Amino acid sequence: MQLLKYDVELRNLNKKFGSINAVDNLDLKIKQGEIFCLVGPNAAGKTTTIKLILGILKPEKGDSSIRVKGYDIPAEKNKLRKLMGYLPQRKALYDMLTARENIEFFAKAKGLSNSDAKINTSSMIKRLSLTEHQQKLAVHLSGGTQQRTALASAMVNNPQIAFLDEPTVGLDPVLRREFWEYFKQIARSQNTTILVTTHYLNEAEWADRVGVMRDGKLIAIETPQNLMEQTNQHNMENMFFELIKGETQ
Amino acid sequence: MRLTFLIMRRLFRTLSRDHRTVGLVVVGPPLFMVMFGIAFGGEIEHVPIAIINNDSDARVVIPYGNFTVFNETVSSLGDSITNTLDLDDPRVDVTHLTDYESAKKDVDNKKYACVVLIPVNFTYNLVSPLGSNISLEIYFDNSNPQVGGVVIQAIQESFQQATGEFRANLGFDVTYAYGEGISTLDFFTPGMIVYGVFFFSFMLVIMTLIEERRSGTLSLLLQCPYDKIEIILGYLAAFSIVSTIQTTLIILIAGLVFQVSLGVTIANYISLYIAAIIVGWTGLVLAIFLSAFARSEFQAVQFIPITIIPVLLLSGIVIPLSQIPEIIRWVSYLLPTTYSVNLLRQIAIEGYVLEPLNFGLLFQIGFVLMLVVASRLTLKEN
Numbered sequence: 001m002q003l004l005k006y007d008v009e010l011r012n013l014n015k016k017f018g019s020i021n022a023v024d025n026l027d028l029k030i031k032q033g034e035i036f037c038l039v040g041p042n043a044a045g046k047t048t049t050i051k052l053i054l055g056i057l058k059p060e061k062g063d064s065s066i067r068v069k070g071y072d073i074p075a076e077k078n079k080l081r082k083l084m085g086y087l088p089q090r091k092a093l094y095d096m097l098t099a100r101e102n103i104e105f106f107a108k109a110k111g112l113s114n115s116d117a118k119i120n121t122s123s124m125i126k127r128l129s130l131t132e133h134q135q136k137l138a139v140h141l142s143g144g145t146q147q148r149t150a151l152a153s154a155m156v157n158n159p160q161i162a163f164l165d166e167p168t169v170g171l172d173p174v175l176r177r178e179f180w181e182y183f184k185q186i187a188r189s190q191n192t193t194i195l196v197t198t199h200y201l202n203e204a205e206w207a208d209r210v211g212v213m214r215d216g217k218l219i220a221i222e223t224p225q226n227l228m229e230q231t232n233q234h235n236m237e238n239m240f241f242e243l244i245k246g247e248t249q
Numbered sequence: 250m251r252l253t254f255l256i257m258r259r260l261f262r263t264l265s266r267d268h269r270t271v272g273l274v275v276v277g278p279p280l281f282m283v284m285f286g287i288a289f290g291g292e293i294e295h296v297p298i299a300i301i302n303n304d305s306d307a308r309v310v311i312p313y314g315n316f317t318v319f320n321e322t323v324s325s326l327g328d329s330i331t332n333t334l335d336l337d338d339p340r341v342d343v344t345h346l347t348d349y350e351s352a353k354k355d356v357d358n359k360k361y362a363c364v365v366l367i368p369v370n371f372t373y374n375l376v377s378p379l380g381s382n383i384s385l386e387i388y389f390d391n392s393n394p395q396v397g398g399v400v401i402q403a404i405q406e407s408f409q410q411a412t413g414e415f416r417a418n419l420g421f422d423v424t425y426a427y428g429e430g431i432s433t434l435d436f437f438t439p440g441m442i443v444y445g446v447f448f449f450s451f452m453l454v455i456m457t458l459i460e461e462r463r464s465g466t467l468s469l470l471l472q473c474p475y476d477k478i479e480i481i482l483g484y485l486a487a488f489s490i491v492s493t494i495q496t497t498l499i500i501l502i503a504g505l506v507f508q509v510s511l512g513v514t515i516a517n518y519i520s521l522y523i524a525a526i527i528v529g530w531t532g533l534v535l536a537i538f539l540s541a542f543a544r545s546e547f548q549a550v551q552f553i554p555i556t557i558i559p560v561l562l563l564s565g566i567v568i569p570l571s572q573i574p575e576i577i578r579w580v581s582y583l584l585p586t587t588y589s590v591n592l593l594r595q596i597a598i599e600g601y602v603l604e605p606l607n608f609g610l611l612f613q614i615g616f617v618l619m620l621v622v623a624s625r626l627t628l629k630e631n
Contacts, residue, residue, distance in 0.1 A: 054472065056630045081474040092465030109473040153469075 007032045007161050007193040008053065009067040014060040015048050015216075022048040023059075024216035030209075033191040035183055037207030039198055039236070045216040046197035047089055050163050053195070054086060069161055082111060085159035089166045091150045095139035099130055099149045102138055106153040117156075124152035128182065144175045151179065155186070161193040162186075168198060180206040201237040210236075212243060219243060273551050280554060288562040293399040293572045295342045299352045299364040300334065302327045302345065307373035323376050327367040329411040340403045353388045356426045362400050363389040375412055375419060384422045391428030392598045394436050395569045427599040438509045439593035440566035442499050442521075443528050443586055446492050448557055450532035453491070454484060455549045458540040471630045480628065481537055481621055485530060492529030496522060511597040520596045520603035524589060527613050531585040534620035541627035560586045585616040 008030035015023040023045045030036045038046045051057040053066060055074030066073040071080045093102050103124055107117035125134050128148045133141055138149060151167055164183075168176040180203065186192045187208075196207065204210045205224045212220040212227070220227060220243055224236060231242040264270050304327025311319035335343040344361065346352045352364040366386040374380035387404070391397040401423075412419060428436075461467035470480055500521070503509035512518045535556060543549045560566070563573060564586040573581055581587045588609030595601035603610065 056468075056472075078474060081472060084472075086469070086472050088465050088468060090465040092469045094466055095464070106469070106473075109470060109475070111474050 005032075006030060006067075007034075007069055008036075008195065009065070010049075010053070011066075012062065012064045013049070013052060013066065014062060014064060015045075015052055015057060016060055021216045023052060026216075026218055028211060028218065028221070030193060030195060032193050033187055035187050035194045035196065035206070035208045036211065037196050037198060037204045037209070038211045038213055039201055039204040039240070040213035041199055044199075044213040046199075046213055047165055048216075049213070050165050050195065050197065054080075054084075054163060080161075083160045085154045085157065085162040085164075087151055087154035087162075087164045087167050089169070091143075091146045093138040093146060093150055093153070096137060098135050098137055099141060099145070099152075100125060100134040102149055103152045103156050107156040110157040112157055120156050120158065121152075124156050128152050129178075144171050147171055148175075151182075158190065159192060162195070164194065164196040166197055166199065168200060168203060176200070176203060201240050202235055204236050212240060214244065269548060269551060273554070277554055281558065284558060284562055287574055287577055288568050288572075291568075291572045291574045292340070293396055293569055294339050296340060296362045296396055296400050296571050297344065297360065298334075298341045298400060298404075299344045299346045299355065299361045300331050300367065301347060301349050301352060301364065302331050302367045303369045304328065304367045304371035305369075307370065307376060309373065309377045311378060323372055326372040326375060326411050330367065330407045333407040333410060334403065338403050338407065340399055349386070349388075353426070356388050356390050359390070361390075362396060363387055363404075365404060382420065384420045387421060387423045388426060389423050390426045391431060392426075392594060393569055394428065394431055394433070396571055397428065431598060432509075434503075434507055434509050435598065436594070437566075438499070438503045438507075438511060439597045440564075440590050442496055442525055442593055443564065443589045444561060444566050445499055446495050446525050446528045447532040447560055447586055447589075449495060450488050450492060450529040451536045451556060454488060454533045454536035455540050455543070455552065456546055458484075458537060459543055459546055459549050462540070463545070467628075468630060471628065477625050477628045478621070481534075481624055484533060484537060485621075488529055488533045489526045492526045493522060495529075496525035513600055514602075516602045517596055517600055520601065521593065523603055524592045524596060524610075527610065527617070528586065528589045528593075530617045531589070531613055534617050534624060537624040538620045538627060541624070541629065560584060563587070565590045585613045588612050
């Protein structure tokens with residue numbers, strides 16, 4: 001079996017909504033086991049990029065290609081779905097199911113056997129500190145706990161690759177840090193590749209590499225440290241404004 | 250007052266930007282009135298009946314002692330009755346037959362609403378003082394009392410008109426193919442099962458699916474490694490159980506509170522449940538299909554005028570199909586619920602046991618399959 005160097009390979013990706021270029025000539029490669037963070041302001045094209053990678057949206061016709069885990073997307077998207085975890089921007093939970101029932105439902109919907117679904121659900125509940133909330137209806141959970149439940153539902157199948165769209169939006173700084181520690185932990189222990197988007201610029205420091213997006217374009221790809229060094233800034237937020245200033249000039 | 254004015258202005262502004270709502274506000278009331286007007290404004294017409302006319306002209310001789318006071322040929326009253334019904338009465342369409350037993354079978358098979366047997370020497374027996382009492386045989390399908398009442402009225406009026414004063418010897422011998430002693434409630438309950446199950450399946454599913462879309466869970470489900478068809482089948486399976494529960498509740502209340510009988514044998518009841526589950530499916534697949542075109546519960550409710558109202562008015566639940574003007578009756582024949590109502594009435598009133606090749610059943614299953622395929626196409630991942 002051929003060993004894949006890159007889990008995600010995007011070439012010449014374009015997507016338009018009307019006259020707006022939501023994604024503009026995007027090229028990107030993400031290595032196996034890497035935490036890659038797409039960072040940028042709202043409407044930069046981060047969510048559209050994830051939706052293109054998952055085959056939810058179709059790219060513009062032309063010389064573009066999307067390969068994820070060696071599969072050609074969108075043609076082979078069903079094969080990818082068995083291996084992946086996906087957390088959409090909205091907290092997608094069934095209000096009238098408990099936290100545990102939600103996680104277990106998605107475990108089974110992702111193809112796990114009944115016994116594996118139970119084992120993995122219990123493990124995710126423990127791992128994301130949901131034990132005391134597991135029997136509460138999702139509608140009665142706080143925003144942060146709902147987000148943890150949604151993350152547990154996305155990752156319950158121990159995916160080889162995860163696409164997490166703004167997983168930390170609306171969370172307090174403590175919980176945001178916990179989420180990133182979890183991402184690091186599974187990337188190191190399970191070699192899970194993670195593509196995560198955020199508009200909290202400073203959060204991107206936690207990633208292995210960062211892609212900075214603006215107006216559908218990827219304006220920089222580097223490690224956070226290198227990006228900050230190249231722009232002579234001490235945090236990611238300042239780095240971003242420095243980059244934009246450079247672009248505008 | 251300032252807030253009242255602000256709210257009024259805000260409501261107009263938001264409503265005017267929702268084009269579908271503007272359409273509903275403008276088109277809805279006229280559409281309602283036209284549908285009600287057409288549906289209730291019609292008369293029951295062109296009900297097929299059969300007549301077997303064995304009567305002929307009668308030579309009537311009335312002697313008085315050694316004299317003859319009346320000696321004339323009287324034209325056949327049977328012909329007169331038949332002509333009145335055939336040519337002058339729009340309520341019935343007459344077919345002339347000769348074999349009574351085979352005509353009765355046609356009534357059993359719903360080809361005719363009734364068969365009237367005008368016997369040999371009908372005119373002679375009525376007109377001649379020497380004539381004997383005569384009984385007119387009618388074999389009658391009263392499974393739809395609204396239609397049955399109109400047919401019997403048309404027949405009686407034509408006999409009154411033709412026989413005039415010569416009615417002393419005439420009696421009617423009515424045998425019921427179906428629906429003897431049927432009450433209004435007996436007749437309407439199967440239609441109410443169809444309406445209740447269809448309405449609740451449709452509304453529950455469209456609301457549930459819009460909530461799934463709005464919350465994002467549907468989008469997540471569509472990212473799972475299964476075909477979309479499994480999502481649709483999951484809904485079908487769950488709401489089949491809901492339809493069964495609803496049917497049971499309606500049967501129990503109709504039977505225990507209002508003494509309506511909806512079946513005699515176990516096979517009748519099983520048929521009733523199968524038919525009711527399929528009604529639920531038709532409402533459900535229509536809801537799944539239409540849910541793709543609604544972004545909110547508010548927009549879902551806007552589908553009621555084009556789904557629930559036509560089902561109530563044009564499926565034969567309240568108004569018989571023969572009363573619906575022909576110009577829109579084709580809509581009735583496209584509605585799966587028309588066949589559901591017919592099927593449930595056959596089961597409940599006539600004791601019919603469902604057969605796999607029943608046309609109404611096949612039509613509904615065809616409708617369900619067609620919309621399952623269409624829904625699979627409209628269930629978009631984004």
